[in-house]
Amino acid sequence: MNSSSSSRAVSNLGRLLGCLQTPFTMSHPFPNPNPNPNPKPNPNPAAVSAYYQTRAAHHAVVTTDWLAQAQAAVGFPPSSPRDSSSSASGKGAAVVPGDNGSFSVIAVFNEWRKQPDLAEAVAAIRALAAVIRSSEATTMMELEIELKKASDCLKSWDATSISLTAGCDLFMRYVTRTSALEYEDFNSAKSRLIERAEKFGEISQKARRIIAMLSQDFIFDGCTILVHGFSRVVLEVLKTAAQNKKLFRVLCTEGRPDRTGLRLSNELAKLDVPVKLLIDSAVAYTMDEADMVLVGADGVVESGGIINMMGTYQIALVAHGMSKPVYVAAESYKFARLYPLDQKDMAPALRPIDFGVPIPSKVEVEMSARDYTPPQYLTLLFTDLGVLTPSVVSNELIQLYL
Incomplete structure:
Protein backbone atom coordinates (compact mmCIF):
# COMPACT_ATOMS: atom_id res chain seq x y z
CA MET A 1 0.00 0.00 0.00
CA ASN A 2 1.45 3.41 -0.96
CA SER A 3 1.63 6.40 1.37
CA SER A 4 -1.40 8.19 -0.15
CA SER A 5 -3.57 5.10 0.29
CA SER A 6 -2.38 4.79 3.88
CA SER A 7 -3.24 8.43 4.55
CA ARG A 8 -6.76 8.02 3.12
CA ALA A 9 -7.30 4.87 5.21
CA VAL A 10 -6.22 6.64 8.38
CA SER A 11 -8.42 9.63 7.53
CA ASN A 12 -11.44 7.42 6.85
CA LEU A 13 -10.85 5.53 10.09
CA GLY A 14 -10.68 8.80 11.97
CA ARG A 15 -14.00 9.96 10.52
CA LEU A 16 -15.59 6.59 11.38
CA LEU A 17 -14.41 6.82 14.99
CA GLY A 18 -15.70 10.37 15.14
CA CYS A 19 -19.12 9.20 14.00
CA LEU A 20 -19.16 6.42 16.60
CA GLN A 21 -18.35 8.92 19.33
CA THR A 22 -21.14 11.26 18.21
CA PRO A 23 -24.36 10.78 20.26
CA PHE A 24 -26.96 8.76 18.38
CA THR A 25 -30.09 10.90 18.27
CA MET A 26 -32.28 9.09 15.76
CA SER A 27 -35.57 7.87 17.20
CA HIS A 28 -35.64 4.09 17.33
CA PRO A 29 -37.80 1.35 18.92
CA PHE A 30 -35.13 -0.11 21.19
CA PRO A 31 -34.80 1.04 24.83
CA ASN A 32 -31.75 3.02 25.83
CA PRO A 33 -29.36 0.58 27.55
CA ASN A 34 -27.89 3.41 29.60
CA PRO A 35 -30.80 5.50 30.87
CA ASN A 36 -30.24 8.74 32.72
CA PRO A 37 -29.10 7.70 36.22
CA ASN A 38 -30.74 10.80 37.69
CA PRO A 39 -34.16 11.10 36.09
CA LYS A 40 -36.37 13.95 37.17
CA PRO A 41 -39.33 12.89 39.30
CA ASN A 42 -42.64 12.66 37.52
CA PRO A 43 -44.41 15.97 38.15
CA ASN A 44 -47.81 14.27 37.77
CA PRO A 45 -47.64 10.87 39.46
CA ALA A 46 -50.47 8.47 38.74
CA ALA A 47 -53.21 8.12 41.32
CA VAL A 48 -53.22 5.14 43.64
CA SER A 49 -55.50 2.36 42.40
CA ALA A 50 -59.00 2.35 43.88
CA TYR A 51 -58.39 -1.33 44.63
CA TYR A 52 -56.10 -0.28 47.46
CA GLN A 53 -58.44 2.43 48.68
CA THR A 54 -61.09 -0.29 48.97
CA ARG A 55 -58.62 -2.50 50.84
CA ALA A 56 -57.84 0.35 53.24
CA ALA A 57 -61.55 0.81 53.93
CA HIS A 58 -62.35 -2.89 54.45
CA HIS A 59 -59.33 -4.39 56.16
CA ALA A 60 -58.90 -3.71 59.86
CA VAL A 61 -55.10 -3.73 59.77
CA VAL A 62 -54.93 -1.13 57.01
CA THR A 63 -56.34 2.27 57.96
CA THR A 64 -56.98 5.44 56.02
CA ASP A 65 -54.32 7.11 58.18
CA TRP A 66 -51.80 4.54 56.93
CA LEU A 67 -52.90 5.21 53.36
CA ALA A 68 -52.36 8.97 53.75
CA GLN A 69 -48.93 8.46 55.35
CA ALA A 70 -47.88 6.02 52.63
CA GLN A 71 -48.99 8.39 49.89
CA ALA A 72 -47.02 11.19 51.52
CA ALA A 73 -43.95 8.93 51.67
CA VAL A 74 -43.90 8.57 47.88
CA GLY A 75 -44.84 12.15 47.16
CA PHE A 76 -48.53 11.64 46.35
CA PRO A 77 -51.07 14.21 47.46
CA PRO A 78 -53.62 12.57 49.80
CA SER A 79 -56.37 11.03 47.72
CA SER A 80 -59.79 12.41 48.25
CA PRO A 81 -62.32 9.72 49.07
CA ARG A 82 -64.45 8.55 46.21
CA ASP A 83 -68.00 9.74 46.61
CA SER A 84 -71.16 8.70 44.93
CA SER A 85 -71.25 11.72 42.69
CA SER A 86 -68.12 11.09 40.66
CA SER A 87 -66.27 8.30 38.91
CA ALA A 88 -62.56 7.63 38.53
CA SER A 89 -62.60 9.09 35.09
CA GLY A 90 -63.96 12.37 36.34
CA LYS A 91 -67.01 12.20 34.10
CA GLY A 92 -69.40 13.08 36.89
CA ALA A 93 -72.29 11.13 38.32
CA ALA A 94 -73.23 7.85 36.73
CA VAL A 95 -76.84 8.82 36.20
CA VAL A 96 -78.84 6.37 34.14
CA PRO A 97 -80.46 8.25 31.22
CA GLY A 98 -84.22 8.59 31.43
CA ASP A 99 -84.36 8.79 35.24
CA ASN A 100 -84.20 12.61 35.43
CA GLY A 101 -80.99 12.47 37.41
CA SER A 102 -82.59 10.52 40.28
CA PHE A 103 -80.59 7.31 39.95
CA SER A 104 -76.82 6.89 40.28
CA VAL A 105 -75.33 3.47 39.64
CA ILE A 106 -72.14 4.54 41.44
CA ALA A 107 -74.18 5.47 44.51
CA VAL A 108 -75.83 2.04 44.56
CA PHE A 109 -72.46 0.40 43.94
CA ASN A 110 -70.93 2.26 46.89
CA GLU A 111 -73.80 1.20 49.14
CA TRP A 112 -73.16 -2.46 48.31
CA ARG A 113 -69.41 -1.94 48.79
CA LYS A 114 -70.02 -1.00 52.43
CA GLN A 115 -70.52 -4.70 53.15
CA PRO A 116 -66.97 -5.81 54.07
CA ASP A 117 -67.47 -9.42 52.95
CA LEU A 118 -68.89 -8.51 49.56
CA ALA A 119 -66.49 -8.53 46.61
CA GLU A 120 -66.25 -5.41 44.47
CA ALA A 121 -67.40 -7.30 41.37
CA VAL A 122 -70.49 -8.62 43.17
CA ALA A 123 -71.32 -5.08 44.33
CA ALA A 124 -71.15 -4.00 40.67
CA ILE A 125 -73.41 -6.88 39.63
CA ARG A 126 -75.96 -5.88 42.28
CA ALA A 127 -75.78 -2.24 41.11
CA LEU A 128 -76.40 -3.25 37.48
CA ALA A 129 -79.42 -5.28 38.56
CA ALA A 130 -80.74 -2.13 40.24
CA VAL A 131 -80.30 -0.26 36.92
CA ILE A 132 -82.73 -2.66 35.24
CA ARG A 133 -85.27 -2.39 38.06
CA SER A 134 -85.22 1.43 38.10
CA SER A 135 -85.12 1.94 34.34
CA GLU A 136 -87.95 3.85 32.67
CA ALA A 137 -87.02 2.62 29.20
CA THR A 138 -89.90 1.55 26.98
CA THR A 139 -87.97 -0.66 24.55
CA MET A 140 -85.32 -3.33 24.87
CA MET A 141 -82.92 -1.22 22.82
CA GLU A 142 -83.22 1.72 25.23
CA LEU A 143 -82.77 -0.59 28.22
CA GLU A 144 -79.66 -2.20 26.77
CA ILE A 145 -78.17 1.22 26.03
CA GLU A 146 -78.78 2.34 29.63
CA LEU A 147 -77.29 -0.88 30.95
CA LYS A 148 -74.22 -0.52 28.74
CA LYS A 149 -73.63 3.07 29.90
CA ALA A 150 -73.94 2.02 33.55
CA SER A 151 -71.54 -0.88 32.99
CA ASP A 152 -68.98 1.38 31.32
CA CYS A 153 -69.24 3.87 34.18
CA LEU A 154 -68.66 1.16 36.79
CA LYS A 155 -65.64 -0.14 34.88
CA SER A 156 -64.19 3.36 34.67
CA TRP A 157 -64.55 3.75 38.45
CA ASP A 158 -61.36 1.69 38.67
CA ALA A 159 -59.99 0.77 35.26
CA THR A 160 -57.20 -1.27 36.91
CA SER A 161 -59.59 -3.70 38.64
CA ILE A 162 -59.71 -6.87 36.57
CA SER A 163 -62.48 -8.52 38.59
CA LEU A 164 -64.68 -5.40 38.36
CA THR A 165 -64.36 -5.27 34.57
CA ALA A 166 -64.84 -9.04 34.18
CA GLY A 167 -67.87 -9.03 36.49
CA CYS A 168 -69.57 -6.24 34.49
CA ASP A 169 -68.81 -7.94 31.16
CA LEU A 170 -70.10 -11.31 32.32
CA PHE A 171 -73.26 -9.71 33.72
CA MET A 172 -73.95 -8.05 30.38
CA ARG A 173 -73.44 -11.32 28.50
CA TYR A 174 -75.55 -13.35 30.93
CA VAL A 175 -78.48 -10.95 31.21
CA THR A 176 -78.78 -9.83 27.59
CA ARG A 177 -79.00 -13.38 26.27
CA THR A 178 -82.74 -12.96 26.74
CA SER A 179 -84.32 -11.86 23.47
CA ALA A 180 -87.27 -9.48 23.40
CA LEU A 181 -88.73 -11.58 20.59
CA GLU A 182 -89.39 -14.40 23.08
CA TYR A 183 -92.10 -12.32 24.81
CA GLU A 184 -95.31 -10.64 23.72
CA ASP A 185 -94.57 -7.31 25.39
CA PHE A 186 -91.67 -5.28 26.76
CA ASN A 187 -92.73 -5.59 30.40
CA SER A 188 -92.50 -9.38 30.22
CA ALA A 189 -89.04 -9.13 28.67
CA LYS A 190 -87.93 -6.65 31.34
CA SER A 191 -89.22 -8.93 34.11
CA ARG A 192 -87.19 -11.76 32.62
CA LEU A 193 -84.08 -9.55 32.59
CA ILE A 194 -84.60 -8.62 36.25
CA GLU A 195 -85.01 -12.30 37.11
CA ARG A 196 -81.78 -13.23 35.33
CA ALA A 197 -79.93 -10.29 36.91
CA GLU A 198 -80.99 -11.34 40.42
CA LYS A 199 -80.06 -14.94 39.72
CA PHE A 200 -76.61 -13.95 38.48
CA GLY A 201 -76.09 -11.83 41.60
CA GLU A 202 -77.07 -14.72 43.87
CA ILE A 203 -74.79 -17.15 42.04
CA SER A 204 -71.88 -14.72 42.31
CA GLN A 205 -72.51 -14.11 45.99
CA LYS A 206 -72.54 -17.87 46.71
CA ALA A 207 -69.39 -18.56 44.67
CA ARG A 208 -67.04 -18.31 47.64
CA ARG A 209 -68.97 -20.94 49.59
CA ILE A 210 -69.09 -23.32 46.60
CA ILE A 211 -65.31 -23.03 46.16
CA ALA A 212 -64.74 -23.74 49.84
CA MET A 213 -66.75 -26.98 49.59
CA LEU A 214 -65.07 -28.15 46.37
Whole structure:
Protein backbone atom coordinates (compact mmCIF):
# COMPACT_ATOMS: atom_id res chain seq x y z
CA MET A 1 0.00 0.00 0.00
CA ASN A 2 1.45 3.41 -0.96
CA SER A 3 1.63 6.40 1.37
CA SER A 4 -1.40 8.19 -0.15
CA SER A 5 -3.57 5.10 0.29
CA SER A 6 -2.38 4.79 3.88
CA SER A 7 -3.24 8.43 4.55
CA ARG A 8 -6.76 8.02 3.12
CA ALA A 9 -7.30 4.87 5.21
CA VAL A 10 -6.22 6.64 8.38
CA SER A 11 -8.42 9.63 7.53
CA ASN A 12 -11.44 7.42 6.85
CA LEU A 13 -10.85 5.53 10.09
CA GLY A 14 -10.68 8.80 11.97
CA ARG A 15 -14.00 9.96 10.52
CA LEU A 16 -15.59 6.59 11.38
CA LEU A 17 -14.41 6.82 14.99
CA GLY A 18 -15.70 10.37 15.14
CA CYS A 19 -19.12 9.20 14.00
CA LEU A 20 -19.16 6.42 16.60
CA GLN A 21 -18.35 8.92 19.33
CA THR A 22 -21.14 11.26 18.21
CA PRO A 23 -24.36 10.78 20.26
CA PHE A 24 -26.96 8.76 18.38
CA THR A 25 -30.09 10.90 18.27
CA MET A 26 -32.28 9.09 15.76
CA SER A 27 -35.57 7.87 17.20
CA HIS A 28 -35.64 4.09 17.33
CA PRO A 29 -37.80 1.35 18.92
CA PHE A 30 -35.13 -0.11 21.19
CA PRO A 31 -34.80 1.04 24.83
CA ASN A 32 -31.75 3.02 25.83
CA PRO A 33 -29.36 0.58 27.55
CA ASN A 34 -27.89 3.41 29.60
CA PRO A 35 -30.80 5.50 30.87
CA ASN A 36 -30.24 8.74 32.72
CA PRO A 37 -29.10 7.70 36.22
CA ASN A 38 -30.74 10.80 37.69
CA PRO A 39 -34.16 11.10 36.09
CA LYS A 40 -36.37 13.95 37.17
CA PRO A 41 -39.33 12.89 39.30
CA ASN A 42 -42.64 12.66 37.52
CA PRO A 43 -44.41 15.97 38.15
CA ASN A 44 -47.81 14.27 37.77
CA PRO A 45 -47.64 10.87 39.46
CA ALA A 46 -50.47 8.47 38.74
CA ALA A 47 -53.21 8.12 41.32
CA VAL A 48 -53.22 5.14 43.64
CA SER A 49 -55.50 2.36 42.40
CA ALA A 50 -59.00 2.35 43.88
CA TYR A 51 -58.39 -1.33 44.63
CA TYR A 52 -56.10 -0.28 47.46
CA GLN A 53 -58.44 2.43 48.68
CA THR A 54 -61.09 -0.29 48.97
CA ARG A 55 -58.62 -2.50 50.84
CA ALA A 56 -57.84 0.35 53.24
CA ALA A 57 -61.55 0.81 53.93
CA HIS A 58 -62.35 -2.89 54.45
CA HIS A 59 -59.33 -4.39 56.16
CA ALA A 60 -58.90 -3.71 59.86
CA VAL A 61 -55.10 -3.73 59.77
CA VAL A 62 -54.93 -1.13 57.01
CA THR A 63 -56.34 2.27 57.96
CA THR A 64 -56.98 5.44 56.02
CA ASP A 65 -54.32 7.11 58.18
CA TRP A 66 -51.80 4.54 56.93
CA LEU A 67 -52.90 5.21 53.36
CA ALA A 68 -52.36 8.97 53.75
CA GLN A 69 -48.93 8.46 55.35
CA ALA A 70 -47.88 6.02 52.63
CA GLN A 71 -48.99 8.39 49.89
CA ALA A 72 -47.02 11.19 51.52
CA ALA A 73 -43.95 8.93 51.67
CA VAL A 74 -43.90 8.57 47.88
CA GLY A 75 -44.84 12.15 47.16
CA PHE A 76 -48.53 11.64 46.35
CA PRO A 77 -51.07 14.21 47.46
CA PRO A 78 -53.62 12.57 49.80
CA SER A 79 -56.37 11.03 47.72
CA SER A 80 -59.79 12.41 48.25
CA PRO A 81 -62.32 9.72 49.07
CA ARG A 82 -64.45 8.55 46.21
CA ASP A 83 -68.00 9.74 46.61
CA SER A 84 -71.16 8.70 44.93
CA SER A 85 -71.25 11.72 42.69
CA SER A 86 -68.12 11.09 40.66
CA SER A 87 -66.27 8.30 38.91
CA ALA A 88 -62.56 7.63 38.53
CA SER A 89 -62.60 9.09 35.09
CA GLY A 90 -63.96 12.37 36.34
CA LYS A 91 -67.01 12.20 34.10
CA GLY A 92 -69.40 13.08 36.89
CA ALA A 93 -72.29 11.13 38.32
CA ALA A 94 -73.23 7.85 36.73
CA VAL A 95 -76.84 8.82 36.20
CA VAL A 96 -78.84 6.37 34.14
CA PRO A 97 -80.46 8.25 31.22
CA GLY A 98 -84.22 8.59 31.43
CA ASP A 99 -84.36 8.79 35.24
CA ASN A 100 -84.20 12.61 35.43
CA GLY A 101 -80.99 12.47 37.41
CA SER A 102 -82.59 10.52 40.28
CA PHE A 103 -80.59 7.31 39.95
CA SER A 104 -76.82 6.89 40.28
CA VAL A 105 -75.33 3.47 39.64
CA ILE A 106 -72.14 4.54 41.44
CA ALA A 107 -74.18 5.47 44.51
CA VAL A 108 -75.83 2.04 44.56
CA PHE A 109 -72.46 0.40 43.94
CA ASN A 110 -70.93 2.26 46.89
CA GLU A 111 -73.80 1.20 49.14
CA TRP A 112 -73.16 -2.46 48.31
CA ARG A 113 -69.41 -1.94 48.79
CA LYS A 114 -70.02 -1.00 52.43
CA GLN A 115 -70.52 -4.70 53.15
CA PRO A 116 -66.97 -5.81 54.07
CA ASP A 117 -67.47 -9.42 52.95
CA LEU A 118 -68.89 -8.51 49.56
CA ALA A 119 -66.49 -8.53 46.61
CA GLU A 120 -66.25 -5.41 44.47
CA ALA A 121 -67.40 -7.30 41.37
CA VAL A 122 -70.49 -8.62 43.17
CA ALA A 123 -71.32 -5.08 44.33
CA ALA A 124 -71.15 -4.00 40.67
CA ILE A 125 -73.41 -6.88 39.63
CA ARG A 126 -75.96 -5.88 42.28
CA ALA A 127 -75.78 -2.24 41.11
CA LEU A 128 -76.40 -3.25 37.48
CA ALA A 129 -79.42 -5.28 38.56
CA ALA A 130 -80.74 -2.13 40.24
CA VAL A 131 -80.30 -0.26 36.92
CA ILE A 132 -82.73 -2.66 35.24
CA ARG A 133 -85.27 -2.39 38.06
CA SER A 134 -85.22 1.43 38.10
CA SER A 135 -85.12 1.94 34.34
CA GLU A 136 -87.95 3.85 32.67
CA ALA A 137 -87.02 2.62 29.20
CA THR A 138 -89.90 1.55 26.98
CA THR A 139 -87.97 -0.66 24.55
CA MET A 140 -85.32 -3.33 24.87
CA MET A 141 -82.92 -1.22 22.82
CA GLU A 142 -83.22 1.72 25.23
CA LEU A 143 -82.77 -0.59 28.22
CA GLU A 144 -79.66 -2.20 26.77
CA ILE A 145 -78.17 1.22 26.03
CA GLU A 146 -78.78 2.34 29.63
CA LEU A 147 -77.29 -0.88 30.95
CA LYS A 148 -74.22 -0.52 28.74
CA LYS A 149 -73.63 3.07 29.90
CA ALA A 150 -73.94 2.02 33.55
CA SER A 151 -71.54 -0.88 32.99
CA ASP A 152 -68.98 1.38 31.32
CA CYS A 153 -69.24 3.87 34.18
CA LEU A 154 -68.66 1.16 36.79
CA LYS A 155 -65.64 -0.14 34.88
CA SER A 156 -64.19 3.36 34.67
CA TRP A 157 -64.55 3.75 38.45
CA ASP A 158 -61.36 1.69 38.67
CA ALA A 159 -59.99 0.77 35.26
CA THR A 160 -57.20 -1.27 36.91
CA SER A 161 -59.59 -3.70 38.64
CA ILE A 162 -59.71 -6.87 36.57
CA SER A 163 -62.48 -8.52 38.59
CA LEU A 164 -64.68 -5.40 38.36
CA THR A 165 -64.36 -5.27 34.57
CA ALA A 166 -64.84 -9.04 34.18
CA GLY A 167 -67.87 -9.03 36.49
CA CYS A 168 -69.57 -6.24 34.49
CA ASP A 169 -68.81 -7.94 31.16
CA LEU A 170 -70.10 -11.31 32.32
CA PHE A 171 -73.26 -9.71 33.72
CA MET A 172 -73.95 -8.05 30.38
CA ARG A 173 -73.44 -11.32 28.50
CA TYR A 174 -75.55 -13.35 30.93
CA VAL A 175 -78.48 -10.95 31.21
CA THR A 176 -78.78 -9.83 27.59
CA ARG A 177 -79.00 -13.38 26.27
CA THR A 178 -82.74 -12.96 26.74
CA SER A 179 -84.32 -11.86 23.47
CA ALA A 180 -87.27 -9.48 23.40
CA LEU A 181 -88.73 -11.58 20.59
CA GLU A 182 -89.39 -14.40 23.08
CA TYR A 183 -92.10 -12.32 24.81
CA GLU A 184 -95.31 -10.64 23.72
CA ASP A 185 -94.57 -7.31 25.39
CA PHE A 186 -91.67 -5.28 26.76
CA ASN A 187 -92.73 -5.59 30.40
CA SER A 188 -92.50 -9.38 30.22
CA ALA A 189 -89.04 -9.13 28.67
CA LYS A 190 -87.93 -6.65 31.34
CA SER A 191 -89.22 -8.93 34.11
CA ARG A 192 -87.19 -11.76 32.62
CA LEU A 193 -84.08 -9.55 32.59
CA ILE A 194 -84.60 -8.62 36.25
CA GLU A 195 -85.01 -12.30 37.11
CA ARG A 196 -81.78 -13.23 35.33
CA ALA A 197 -79.93 -10.29 36.91
CA GLU A 198 -80.99 -11.34 40.42
CA LYS A 199 -80.06 -14.94 39.72
CA PHE A 200 -76.61 -13.95 38.48
CA GLY A 201 -76.09 -11.83 41.60
CA GLU A 202 -77.07 -14.72 43.87
CA ILE A 203 -74.79 -17.15 42.04
CA SER A 204 -71.88 -14.72 42.31
CA GLN A 205 -72.51 -14.11 45.99
CA LYS A 206 -72.54 -17.87 46.71
CA ALA A 207 -69.39 -18.56 44.67
CA ARG A 208 -67.04 -18.31 47.64
CA ARG A 209 -68.97 -20.94 49.59
CA ILE A 210 -69.09 -23.32 46.60
CA ILE A 211 -65.31 -23.03 46.16
CA ALA A 212 -64.74 -23.74 49.84
CA MET A 213 -66.75 -26.98 49.59
CA LEU A 214 -65.07 -28.15 46.37
CA SER A 215 -61.56 -27.63 47.72
CA GLN A 216 -61.92 -29.68 50.89
CA ASP A 217 -60.74 -32.93 49.28
CA PHE A 218 -57.33 -31.35 48.71
CA ILE A 219 -56.75 -30.38 52.36
CA PHE A 220 -55.67 -33.40 54.38
CA ASP A 221 -54.92 -33.91 58.06
CA GLY A 222 -51.39 -32.94 59.00
CA CYS A 223 -50.76 -30.76 55.95
CA THR A 224 -49.03 -27.38 55.94
CA ILE A 225 -50.43 -24.72 53.61
CA LEU A 226 -48.54 -21.60 52.51
CA VAL A 227 -50.76 -18.61 51.71
CA HIS A 228 -49.91 -15.12 50.45
CA GLY A 229 -51.49 -11.90 51.65
CA PHE A 230 -55.23 -11.72 52.34
CA SER A 231 -57.87 -13.36 50.18
CA ARG A 232 -61.48 -13.71 51.30
CA VAL A 233 -62.02 -16.86 49.26
CA VAL A 234 -58.82 -18.44 50.66
CA LEU A 235 -60.01 -17.55 54.17
CA GLU A 236 -63.36 -19.21 53.42
CA VAL A 237 -61.58 -22.37 52.25
CA LEU A 238 -59.48 -22.54 55.41
CA LYS A 239 -62.40 -21.65 57.65
CA THR A 240 -64.46 -24.49 56.16
CA ALA A 241 -61.58 -26.91 56.68
CA ALA A 242 -61.32 -25.84 60.34
CA GLN A 243 -65.08 -26.27 60.80
CA ASN A 244 -64.75 -29.77 59.33
CA LYS A 245 -62.25 -30.54 62.15
CA LYS A 246 -59.34 -30.98 59.78
CA LEU A 247 -55.91 -30.65 61.36
CA PHE A 248 -53.63 -28.41 59.33
CA ARG A 249 -51.09 -25.64 59.72
CA VAL A 250 -50.71 -22.40 57.79
CA LEU A 251 -47.62 -20.43 56.77
CA CYS A 252 -48.79 -16.88 56.14
CA THR A 253 -46.70 -14.21 54.40
CA GLU A 254 -46.85 -10.71 55.85
CA GLY A 255 -48.08 -9.21 52.58
CA ARG A 256 -46.07 -5.99 52.47
CA PRO A 257 -46.55 -3.09 52.15
CA ASP A 258 -50.10 -3.09 53.51
CA ARG A 259 -49.70 -6.10 55.83
CA THR A 260 -52.83 -7.89 54.61
CA GLY A 261 -51.22 -11.21 55.52
CA LEU A 262 -51.20 -10.04 59.13
CA ARG A 263 -54.96 -9.73 59.01
CA LEU A 264 -55.30 -13.25 57.59
CA SER A 265 -53.10 -14.63 60.38
CA ASN A 266 -55.33 -12.86 62.92
CA GLU A 267 -58.46 -14.39 61.40
CA LEU A 268 -56.90 -17.86 61.42
CA ALA A 269 -55.82 -17.45 65.04
CA LYS A 270 -59.46 -16.78 65.97
CA LEU A 271 -60.28 -20.17 64.41
CA ASP A 272 -57.55 -21.85 66.53
CA VAL A 273 -55.65 -22.78 63.36
CA PRO A 274 -51.87 -23.06 63.97
CA VAL A 275 -50.29 -20.28 61.92
CA LYS A 276 -46.76 -18.97 61.42
CA LEU A 277 -46.27 -15.44 60.09
CA LEU A 278 -43.42 -14.98 57.60
CA ILE A 279 -41.74 -11.96 56.10
CA ASP A 280 -42.28 -12.05 52.35
CA SER A 281 -38.62 -12.72 51.59
CA ALA A 282 -38.66 -15.91 53.71
CA VAL A 283 -40.80 -17.90 51.26
CA ALA A 284 -37.95 -19.93 49.75
CA TYR A 285 -36.45 -20.49 53.21
CA THR A 286 -39.68 -22.06 54.53
CA MET A 287 -41.03 -23.72 51.36
CA ASP A 288 -39.69 -27.12 52.40
CA GLU A 289 -42.11 -27.03 55.36
CA ALA A 290 -45.14 -26.56 53.09
CA ASP A 291 -47.15 -29.33 51.45
CA MET A 292 -48.95 -26.94 49.12
CA VAL A 293 -49.44 -23.29 48.20
CA LEU A 294 -52.94 -21.77 48.19
CA VAL A 295 -53.51 -18.28 46.78
CA GLY A 296 -56.41 -16.16 45.56
CA ALA A 297 -56.54 -14.14 42.34
CA ASP A 298 -57.49 -10.67 41.20
CA GLY A 299 -58.14 -12.14 37.76
CA VAL A 300 -57.91 -15.41 35.83
CA VAL A 301 -56.82 -14.86 32.22
CA GLU A 302 -57.34 -16.81 29.02
CA SER A 303 -54.01 -18.59 29.18
CA GLY A 304 -55.00 -20.19 32.48
CA GLY A 305 -52.59 -17.98 34.39
CA ILE A 306 -53.56 -15.55 37.13
CA ILE A 307 -53.00 -11.92 37.99
CA ASN A 308 -52.67 -11.51 41.73
CA MET A 309 -50.97 -9.63 44.52
CA MET A 310 -47.29 -8.85 43.94
CA GLY A 311 -45.11 -11.76 45.01
CA THR A 312 -47.42 -14.54 43.81
CA TYR A 313 -45.24 -15.20 40.76
CA GLN A 314 -42.06 -15.71 42.74
CA ILE A 315 -43.86 -17.94 45.25
CA ALA A 316 -45.14 -20.10 42.38
CA LEU A 317 -41.62 -20.27 40.91
CA VAL A 318 -40.15 -21.44 44.22
CA ALA A 319 -42.96 -23.98 44.71
CA HIS A 320 -42.51 -25.31 41.17
CA GLY A 321 -38.78 -25.67 41.70
CA MET A 322 -39.40 -27.66 44.88
CA SER A 323 -42.25 -29.77 43.38
CA LYS A 324 -44.97 -28.30 45.59
CA PRO A 325 -48.51 -28.00 44.15
CA VAL A 326 -49.88 -24.48 43.68
CA TYR A 327 -53.65 -24.16 44.03
CA VAL A 328 -55.67 -21.05 43.14
CA ALA A 329 -59.08 -20.21 44.61
CA ALA A 330 -60.97 -17.81 42.34
CA GLU A 331 -64.60 -17.03 41.57
CA SER A 332 -65.78 -17.35 37.97
CA TYR A 333 -66.68 -13.64 37.81
CA LYS A 334 -62.92 -13.02 37.86
CA PHE A 335 -62.45 -14.83 34.54
CA ALA A 336 -61.25 -12.08 32.21
CA ARG A 337 -60.75 -11.95 28.46
CA LEU A 338 -57.10 -11.00 28.75
CA TYR A 339 -53.99 -12.70 27.44
CA PRO A 340 -50.89 -11.10 29.00
CA LEU A 341 -47.59 -12.15 27.47
CA ASP A 342 -45.31 -10.89 30.23
CA GLN A 343 -45.27 -8.95 33.49
CA LYS A 344 -45.58 -5.53 31.85
CA ASP A 345 -48.35 -6.53 29.45
CA MET A 346 -51.23 -5.26 31.61
CA ALA A 347 -52.44 -1.96 32.99
CA PRO A 348 -50.51 -1.14 36.17
CA ALA A 349 -52.34 -0.97 39.48
CA LEU A 350 -50.33 1.31 41.73
CA ARG A 351 -50.10 1.14 45.50
CA PRO A 352 -48.59 3.48 48.08
CA ILE A 353 -45.45 2.20 49.79
CA ASP A 354 -44.12 3.53 53.09
CA PHE A 355 -40.54 2.42 53.75
CA GLY A 356 -40.49 4.21 57.09
CA VAL A 357 -37.62 6.47 56.02
CA PRO A 358 -37.38 9.42 53.61
CA ILE A 359 -36.81 8.34 50.00
CA PRO A 360 -34.50 10.57 47.90
CA SER A 361 -36.21 12.13 44.92
CA LYS A 362 -33.70 10.51 42.56
CA VAL A 363 -34.61 7.00 43.73
CA GLU A 364 -37.28 5.31 41.67
CA VAL A 365 -39.86 3.28 43.62
CA GLU A 366 -41.56 0.23 42.09
CA MET A 367 -45.22 0.63 43.04
CA SER A 368 -46.86 -2.04 40.89
CA ALA A 369 -49.37 -3.90 43.01
CA ARG A 370 -49.65 -7.21 41.21
CA ASP A 371 -47.87 -9.67 38.97
CA TYR A 372 -48.76 -12.32 36.40
CA THR A 373 -48.22 -16.01 37.13
CA PRO A 374 -48.11 -18.14 33.94
CA PRO A 375 -50.20 -21.33 33.84
CA GLN A 376 -47.23 -23.73 33.82
CA TYR A 377 -46.56 -22.87 37.47
CA LEU A 378 -50.14 -23.56 38.61
CA THR A 379 -51.53 -26.99 39.47
CA LEU A 380 -55.30 -26.54 39.81
CA LEU A 381 -57.87 -23.76 40.07
CA PHE A 382 -60.71 -24.09 42.59
CA THR A 383 -63.69 -22.23 41.08
CA ASP A 384 -67.47 -22.24 41.46
CA LEU A 385 -67.54 -23.89 38.01
CA GLY A 386 -65.54 -26.83 39.37
CA VAL A 387 -61.92 -27.79 39.95
CA LEU A 388 -60.13 -26.88 36.73
CA THR A 389 -56.69 -27.35 35.26
CA PRO A 390 -55.19 -24.16 33.80
CA SER A 391 -55.62 -25.52 30.27
CA VAL A 392 -59.41 -25.78 30.74
CA VAL A 393 -59.81 -22.10 31.64
CA SER A 394 -59.90 -20.99 27.99
CA ASN A 395 -62.79 -23.37 27.27
CA GLU A 396 -64.70 -22.09 30.30
CA LEU A 397 -64.19 -18.49 29.17
CA ILE A 398 -65.63 -19.36 25.77
CA GLN A 399 -68.70 -20.85 27.44
CA LEU A 400 -69.14 -17.86 29.76
CA TYR A 401 -68.96 -15.31 26.96
CA LEU A 402 -70.99 -17.19 24.33
